[in-house]
Amino acid sequence: MSATPDRGTTAGSSHPLDAVVVVAMPVEADAFVAVADEAGAPQEAPAGAEHRVLTLAGRRVLLVRAGIGLVNAASAAAVALAAHPASLLVSGGSAGGLGLGVRVGDVVVGDQHVHTGADARAFGYVLGQVPGMPATYPADATVRTIALATAGTLAPWATAPTQVRVLDGDVVSGDVFVDAERVAGVREAFPQALATDMESAALAQVAHRFGVPFLSVRGISDLCSPVEAGEFATHVDDAADRSAVVVRETLRALAMHPAPVV
DSSP states (O other): OEEOGGGSOOTTOSSOBSEEEEESSHHHHHHHHHTOSEEOOOEEOGGGOEEEEEEETTEEEEEEEOOSSHHHHHHHHHHHHHHSOBSOEEEEEEEEEOSTTOOTTOEEEEEEEEETTOOOGGGTOOTTOOTTSOSSEEOOHHHHHHHHHGGGGOOOOSSSSOSOOEEEEEEEEOSSOOOTTTHHHHHHHOTTEEEEESSHHHHHHHHHHHTOOEEEEEEEEESSOOGGGOHHHHHHHHHHHHHHHHHHHHHHHHHTSSSOOO
């Protein structure tokens, strides 16, 4: 990978973006930089986010490190898309595993995305639905299908578990870290969910408002265990690495698709 400081911003560029990829934490951003063909210098963006232009599998990508949580994710994505329109918005990084059989080291490609903290059932909405908005936010069907198909092309992971498992299922998001004390309630309320994070649903809502295809690709870092158990801290970097590889290979496959989405 070669550094290209002059490409650290998209301002005034004649080269359109193929995707905006939003992550929360530095370790997640580092994973995408590590698998990039080229990486521009990081640039401070409005509202405290960090922007970095990457080339991933030959595709021009704006990597946005937004910070943790729904508001940070949504504000950073909106700023990025308003300034630099792109063909795809991606939620990358790590997540906690919820579904039966999900294990640390898996990668979950989101199908439907829901806010766990939204509850306006008193006014006739369903649990997880923000008033006036859809009940769920779907990933783009074509992009999701291609992302899942990349699993068959990936080499075994370098660290355990080495078996590549890319799962298709719902992702729920909220501003509360789901640990052992909270996981049962989330599973009961959203039994179809495979993973939980603190950004994807907000990013999916922004994509809906901007009319941009959306995809969530999250590596599983923990199974909603107690924070003091250290599972998240031990595996978050590996989970981020796996998310970055799947996103990169998805972008590569999209470039070769007969009717490219990006």
